[in-house]
Amino acid sequence: MNFDPRYSGRNFSSVGTRPIRPDGIDKVTGRARYGADFNMAGQLVGRVLRSPHAHALIKSIDTSKAEKLAGVKAVITAKDLPDLTNGDAAMYDILDNSMARKKALYDGHAVAAVAAIDARTARQALKLIEVDYEVLPHVTDVDEAAQHHAPLINDRVFTEGLEEKPAKPSNVTKRTQFGHGDVHKGFAQADFVVERSFKTEQTHQGYIEPHACVASVNPDGTADLWVCTQGHFVYRQHCAQLLGLEASKLRVTSSEIGGGFGGKTHVWAEPVALALSRKAGRPVKLVMTRDEVFRASGPTSATSIDVKIGAKKDGTITAAEATLRYSCGPYPGSWAEIGAMTAFACYKLENVKTVGYEVLVNRPKTAAYRAPSAPMAAFAVESVVDELAKELGMDAVEFRIKNAAQEGTRSSYGPVYGPIGIGPTLEAVKSHPHMKAPLKANQGRGMACGFWFNFGGQTCTDLNIGMDGTVSLAVGTVDVGGSRASLSLVAAEELGIDYSQVKAVVADTSSLGYNDMTDGSRGTFSSSMATISAARNAIKILKDRAAQMWDIPVEDVTWEKGHAIAKGEKYGNLSPLSLKDIAAASGKTGGPIAGHSELVADGAGVSFATHICDVEVDPETGLTRVIRYTVVQDAGKAVHPTYVEGQYQGGAAQGIGWALNEEYIYGKDGRLQNPGFLDYRIPVCSDLPMIDTQILEIPNPNHPYGVRGVGETSIVPPLAAIANAVSNAVGVRMTHIPMSPPRILAALDAEREG
Amino acid sequence: MAGVAVSTTINGDAVEYLCQPDETLLDVLRDRLGLTGAKEGCGTGDCGACSVIVDGRLVCSCLVLGAEAEGRKVETIEGMAHGDQLHPLQQKFLEHAALQCGICTPGFLIAAKDLLEKNPSPTEEEIRFGLAGNLCRCTGYDKIVRAVQDAANVMKGA
Numbered sequence: 001m002n003f004d005p006r007y008s009g010r011n012f013s014s015v016g017t018r019p020i021r022p023d024g025i026d027k028v029t030g031r032a033r034y035g036a037d038f039n040m041a042g043q044l045v046g047r048v049l050r051s052p053h054a055h056a057l058i059k060s061i062d063t064s065k066a067e068k069l070a071g072v073k074a075v076i077t078a079k080d081l082p083d084l085t086n087g088d089a090a091m092y093d094i095l096d097n098s099m100a101r102k103k104a105l106y107d108g109h110a111v112a113a114v115a116a117i118d119a120r121t122a123r124q125a126l127k128l129i130e131v132d133y134e135v136l137p138h139v140t141d142v143d144e145a146a147q148h149h150a151p152l153i154n155d156r157v158f159t160e161g162l163e164e165k166p167a168k169p170s171n172v173t174k175r176t177q178f179g180h181g182d183v184h185k186g187f188a189q190a191d192f193v194v195e196r197s198f199k200t201e202q203t204h205q206g207y208i209e210p211h212a213c214v215a216s217v218n219p220d221g222t223a224d225l226w227v228c229t230q231g232h233f234v235y236r237q238h239c240a241q242l243l244g245l246e247a248s249k250l251r252v253t254s255s256e257i258g259g260g261f262g263g264k265t266h267v268w269a270e271p272v273a274l275a276l277s278r279k280a281g282r283p284v285k286l287v288m289t290r291d292e293v294f295r296a297s298g299p300t301s302a303t304s305i306d307v308k309i310g311a312k313k314d315g316t317i318t319a320a321e322a323t324l325r326y327s328c329g330p331y332p333g334s335w336a337e338i339g340a341m342t343a344f345a346c347y348k349l350e351n352v353k354t355v356g357y358e359v360l361v362n363r364p365k366t367a368a369y370r371a372p373s374a375p376m377a378a379f380a381v382e383s384v385v386d387e388l389a390k391e392l393g394m395d396a397v398e399f400r401i402k403n404a405a406q407e408g409t410r411s412s413y414g415p416v417y418g419p420i421g422i423g424p425t426l427e428a429v430k431s432h433p434h435m436k437a438p439l440k441a442n443q444g445r446g447m448a449c450g451f452w453f454n455f456g457g458q459t460c461t462d463l464n465i466g467m468d469g470t471v472s473l474a475v476g477t478v479d480v481g482g483s484r485a486s487l488s489l490v491a492a493e494e495l496g497i498d499y500s501q502v503k504a505v506v507a508d509t510s511s512l513g514y515n516d517m518t519d520g521s522r523g524t525f526s527s528s529m530a531t532i533s534a535a536r537n538a539i540k541i542l543k544d545r546a547a548q549m550w551d552i553p554v555e556d557v558t559w560e561k562g563h564a565i566a567k568g569e570k571y572g573n574l575s576p577l578s579l580k581d582i583a584a585a586s587g588k589t590g591g592p593i594a595g596h597s598e599l600v601a602d603g604a605g606v607s608f609a610t611h612i613c614d615v616e617v618d619p620e621t622g623l624t625r626v627i628r629y630t631v632v633q634d635a636g637k638a639v640h641p642t643y644v645e646g647q648y649q650g651g652a653a654q655g656i657g658w659a660l661n662e663e664y665i666y667g668k669d670g671r672l673q674n675p676g677f678l679d680y681r682i683p684v685c686s687d688l689p690m691i692d693t694q695i696l697e698i699p700n701p702n703h704p705y706g707v708r709g710v711g712e713t714s715i716v717p718p719l720a721a722i723a724n725a726v727s728n729a730v731g732v733r734m735t736h737i738p739m740s741p742p743r744i745l746a747a748l749d750a751e752r753e754g
Numbered sequence: 755m756a757g758v759a760v761s762t763t764i765n766g767d768a769v770e771y772l773c774q775p776d777e778t779l780l781d782v783l784r785d786r787l788g789l790t791g792a793k794e795g796c797g798t799g800d801c802g803a804c805s806v807i808v809d810g811r812l813v814c815s816c817l818v819l820g821a822e823a824e825g826r827k828v829e830t831i832e833g834m835a836h837g838d839q840l841h842p843l844q845q846k847f848l849e850h851a852a853l854q855c856g857i858c859t860p861g862f863l864i865a866a867k868d869l870l871e872k873n874p875s876p877t878e879e880e881i882r883f884g885l886a887g888n889l890c891r892c893t894g895y896d897k898i899v900r901a902v903q904d905a906a907n908v909m910k911g912a
Contacts, residue, residue: 021851028848028853028860029791029835034793034857036784036793207891208795208857208889208891209795209855258856258858259857259891261891289797290800482851482854646851649896650854650892650893650894653894676796676800677795677798677889683894685883685888691894
């Protein structure tokens with residue numbers, strides 16, 4: 001690949017402007033087609049039977065009565081999804097999560113499914129399926145599950161990462177450790193040490209669109225899948241492997257996606273829909289209910305975290321240590337590992353150690369949720385950082401500035417940082433008017449920092465120039481929040497044409513090479529890199545065609561502002577040829593003009609943010625209201641600043657919900673008690689203030705325009721910023737998220753009782 | 755189960771359909787009439803993504819039976835623009851980037867239209883409480899509120 005991804009400073013004409021997004025008109029008129037908005041001829045309705053038990057052996061399933069019901073066309077169990085995973089443990093877990101094979105591992109685990117002519121018949125059929133369960137002891141709490149006497153969820157799991165292989169299986173699947181230096185020595189040098197333990201409850205991404213797909217399997221082994229997903233190429237791979245299909249014969253089309261935030265990165269019901277279609281010989285539409293989304297998709301981890309930080313009187317941190325226990329549902333994950341990597345990433349530390357433990361529980365499989373694992377770690381660490389600043393008598397912002405990581409700092413998780421934004425976001429917060437605004441009684445202000453890695457990954461893009469000089473950009477990263485607008489801006493920028501001449505679409509898996517999914521804040525970062533590369537390839541052809549039209553050597557042609565220019569005085573009589581001129585002649589100069597790019601977008605720039613939050617706590621009820629909120633975050637380069645602001649605001653709002661109200665509540669029976677938006681209450685419009693944003697631009701050296709990912713970091717600081725604000729308002733350190741009214745009242749009561 | 759014959763008006767057009775007694779208006783709109791602009795986010799009236807206006811009243815169409823539309827006037831997102839002329843709210847949602855994924859957008863537009871018809875000059879607080887029955891998980895509501903404020907100003911000037 002001769003594409004040079006390095007940053008070079010330039011004056012932008014399109015990038016940095018705020019045009020209307022190409023998919024906007026369909027979305028305000030109701031025409032945009034989401035997962036459930038697509039239909040096929042002869043389509044059946046699929047529905048899934050789910051375990052009511054948190055942990056149970058499936059002794060037998062009798063589907064005979066359901067099969068006999070008029071209008072039922074297929075009933076499937078795990079037997080219809082034979083194990084083709086060939087020893088691949090991760091794929092086996094995906095298969096088992098799609099349809100329980102031997103044991104139901106959580107309330108909501110799929111055990112059977114039907115396809116029928118309509119929804120009512122499908123619902124009736126589910127009631128006729130008889131499952132004989134042997135209920136087993138269960139455990140849903142992360143700390144209880146980690147105890148050696150806890151009910152064992154998977155007897156094939158032995159804790160990895162220990163010096164010696166354990167003799168007994170355990171719910172703790174893995175131990176990971178990061179850091180450098182000597183924390184014992186560091187704590188010995190400290191004048192002040194603060195040590196605390198924290199808990200956070202499990203939350204859900206809360207996307208408004210339930211999982212939905214239409215699957216159609218043909219007798220010749222070809223198949224189509226229409227689905228709301230963050231990664232249709234990954235869905236194709238997983239579904240093809242689980243169903244025994246050939247990948248290139250399974251065409252997956254990503255619908256418009258009604259929110260994902262990490263929750264639509266894993267297949268859930270899609271293999272089931274394909275298996276139903278295969279058995280019924282007809283297309284099957286499968287749409288989860290909201291209850292199913294809560295019980296049986298992929299919420300985030302519940303956590304239990306211990307943090308200890310020591311500092312000298314002058315404010316220098318001498319040592320930092322954390323132990324993080326993250327629930328991962330009934331299958332192994334790497335969530336505590338990520339938490340352990342991110343926990344102290346904002347700081348320059350000589351002695352740092354983090355240890356993560358992954359813990360199996362009888363809850364749905366943990367999936368990514370926007371900067372997965374980082375918000376909980378940041379909550380614990382930033383709470384202790386604030387408390388330590390108080391002990392030292394230092395301003396919370398100054399203390400962080402003194403210890404902030406810089407270019408050249410060895411990060412707590414290993415790599416040495418290039419140019420980074422933690423210092424600049426802190427300086428921006430220090431001088432922000434929000435920090436000086438007066439507070440009233442029962443109000444408190446908090447601030448906190450957050451970090452996220454960002455990701456690049458495999459990316460493939462096509463740029464086709466029509467004969468009328470308009471440009472069609474086909475990308476393979478699903479657009480979750482406006483990336484088609486951003487990528488159109490990038491194509492326009494590189495080609496030197498107007499934004500209105502470009503239209504970006506998300507291509508299906510049969511129309512473009514493999515793309516990793518839209519996760520890790522990679523959509524605009526990686527696809528803009530591939531778009532720049534594709535545009536540069538197209539420009540090579542445009543120059544070649546112009547040379548042909550002029551009958552001059554191509555070496556004498558340059559590309560400037562959307563035009564081919566003949567260099568040198570000898571060509572003084574040759575007027576520049578516009579992209580449109582060259583496109584119009586393309587039929588006679590060699591045919592269609594296109595630029596293609598396939599690359600691995602390495603060099604994603606790490607991202608930092610600092611948030612400020614004011615809250616008012618009602619001491620009678622414990623109710624907390626966020627009354628002012630400010631996000632400061634480094635974007636590298638904001639391609640479409642309005643959508644960058646949108647990412648900052650959206651992440652902050654999700655963090656506010658997480659901090660104050662959202663949580664999975666399990667009963668003693670192991671059943672989820674609040675699987676709906678009434679009882680799992682996400683923030684509504686009247687709960688929130690305007691969310692102010694400040695975009696900083698510290699260019700990422702590994703992207704031609706300096707772009708970093710922007711999607712995830714905004715959810716990292718809010719838990720901590722709000723906890724610090726609440727703690728400042730009520731004078732009690734809050735250590736359990738969410739800080740719902742009962743928890744705040746309990747904390748106030750405990751303080752009064754001393 | 756015998757179907758119920760319903761004659762109603764949807765976006766100004768006379769419409770007849772047959773539905774089951776237990777079928778919701780949302781199911782009828784989406785599955786029988788092909789009007790998929792109203793979305794099912796919850797099916798329990800908590801998210802507002804299926805908002806429509808029935809005889810001038812904002813409702814969650816997942817909580818209304820299809821049979822109840824008999825003789826009524828139903829307004830959905832598909833009828834909000836006049837020909838190729840977007841409603842000011844639609845235009846302002848685009849200009850302010852008041853949508854990210856867009857799944858909640860039809861419901862918000864219908865709810866905001868109902869709000870501005872009843873209160874053409876709402877305060878920020880009135881907008882926030884007026885739209886509190888509609889969930890958005892992407893935007894944090896900031897740009898939605900600004901778009902509604904801007905649309906209200908445009909509509910007053912019109």
